[in-house]
Amino acid sequence: MRLACVFVPQLALQSALRRTPELRGSPVALYEAPRGRDGREGRARITLVSAEARQAGVRPGVTAAQGRATCPGLTLLPYSAADTEAAEAALSDLGFAFAPRIEREPARVFFEIGDLGQLYPSEAAIAQVIQLRAARLGLGVRVAIAEHKAIARVATRAGERVLIPSAGEATFLAPLALAVLGEPLDAELAAILHRWGLRTVGMFAALPAADVTLRLGADGARLHRLARGCSDDPFHPTLPPDAVEEGVALDDAIAELEPLAFILRGLSDRLLARLACRSFSCAGITVRLQLENRTFDVREVNLAAPTREVAPILQLIRLELTRKPPVAPIVGVLVVARPARARGAQMDFLRPAGPAPERLAATIARLAALVGPENVGTPRCEDTWREEAVGMDAYVPGAAERPSPAPGAPDTLSIRRFRPPEEIEVMLGPDGPAALRGKATTARITVAAGPYRLSGEWWRRDEHGATGFSRDYWDVHASDGGLYRLHHDRACDRWFLDGYYD
């Protein structure tokens, strides 16, 4: 089983740079201010530095002020657990882009690459593609491909892109310094090996296994097996999470929508990049706002169709927040995206080409952002005798496959509805309505056909406590030329204009 190990060096620093990509290539350092027992923040110390900062002489461990003094152009970024968590999640998504199951470790993921050989010509190409995809997520990674997980883990400490052939582990490890064995090699063990005069992994591997076990115990034996290219560390795969999320903790509370929109754009950009990495689209968004008054404001934003475009998603979030603004300033934002497979469709040779599913989904999402998601879809006749009732279903682009209802007659007279029906005044004559007056028209009625009684729904109770309906419908030709449909509500003795034939 061939395994790839993807490692993010200086994960915390890279996480911070994902949020501020404009700082890449400049001297940057990450600092942390430890809290004392009294809860006060101690002196800020630099924990990680970029290559540019290191070149300028800044080293981890110095104070922020010392770092600034060494390199005047140094940018100091605070450590953020939320950023690191988001970067870890992005790394997991990278793994799921290549394999259905991965194993996670801090700053590392492992996954099988056996099947990828059918897509890429060589393992070198696979490693290169992994690094390219990681760069799109804002992560610079090291990739190692080996037969065993532990060997691949060690190899990521040895170089940017390492390919270890099967049965070539010992040969690869032999010239490396003992320090690459990393985590199994603790300081005490390292000191012992140093006293024995051992400097490389090969020198350690050459020792007899039984003697090493006798002198160094179980830990030493495990390290020795690793040095010989053997590993009994199994692969523990996990399944992908149902949702992907990105969050940020704000230094200063935000009370207005504009700066919040700026933050949401960055978060949404990163979320959609992660979804795209796994060939997913976004089916819906949950925005969780942490407020200054220590409460949370959670908003659900549903999309009419899955999309990978940021603009309609942002527009919908903005509409939602404008409709009901948060009650207090915001100190933290978490955006969770629900992944959905992008719809594929097989075009029919004999049918007209319809809209491309991906573009159509994006268009529907944009339309929903423009007019509101409740106003985009396919119409549905409700199962009721109330004539004005209409429902809306989600528009399914592939609905062409569904059976159509029996064809009607194209020369059927259609009606246009007033929604809701407009209340009117009606003057009654001996044969029914004789004149009508409303917002839409005021006219004398020349012909009135009816009444046609419709009633039902006695088993339902509306918000006013009324049950059912009973109406007398009329088709009338008015002196203004309109051919109207109106009804008399027998329950409340009022007249309504339903629409007109057109």
Add this chain to the structure above:
Amino acid sequence: MTLPLRLLDDALAAHLVPASRLEHEPRRARLATGLAALDAALGGGWPAGTLAELCGRRSAGRTSVLHASLAAALVREQAVALIDTASAFDPRSAEAAGVPLSRLLWIRAGARQALQAADLLIGAGGFGLVAIDFGEQSPHAPTAAWLRLRHAAERQGTTVLVIAPGRCAGAAATAAVNLQGAQPLFVAASGPLLMSLQTRIAVERAVGVLPAPANQSVVLNFLAHRTQ
């Protein structure tokens, strides 16, 4: 050697078209409306991949023509969208006219958003017909907006049908049909009963149709659909 025109056979002469009546635009494919009389008047239907207008006052029969056109496009398995600015669409009427509702994309938009929504739909590509129903409101959009919509429709091969009380797209429309003089027909049973609506169509503009249909006036007859 050239022959004088008078020497040509009458049958051959009938096929000659004077230069003054040559088409300014290449002949377009047609999108049948589903109504034979209207198709004949328009030279086969709405011009495909461009902008057409359907005008008329209240109860003139515009909605019936719209539903017939939507049904005809859906029967051809084209993708069809309706932008409804008045939320006046009646699914029962449409279904009775042969519109398979599950395949119709219905967008309820304000009059101001209608052109933007149409632009988005056309930009997506693949739609055969996009209808914008302004109901009884006359859209106030500059000529440039209509021209832009028409060019987008031409690029994507989408027919845009604008339904409004009067002409609004001007020269940007390749075809314009006005419905007028509608008369309902009631029959006497135990009382009067609405049977049908007769309306007269006037093709006011039809670029690329020969002979020019300026004076054509055809009657359409729509039958009332009864559910009770």
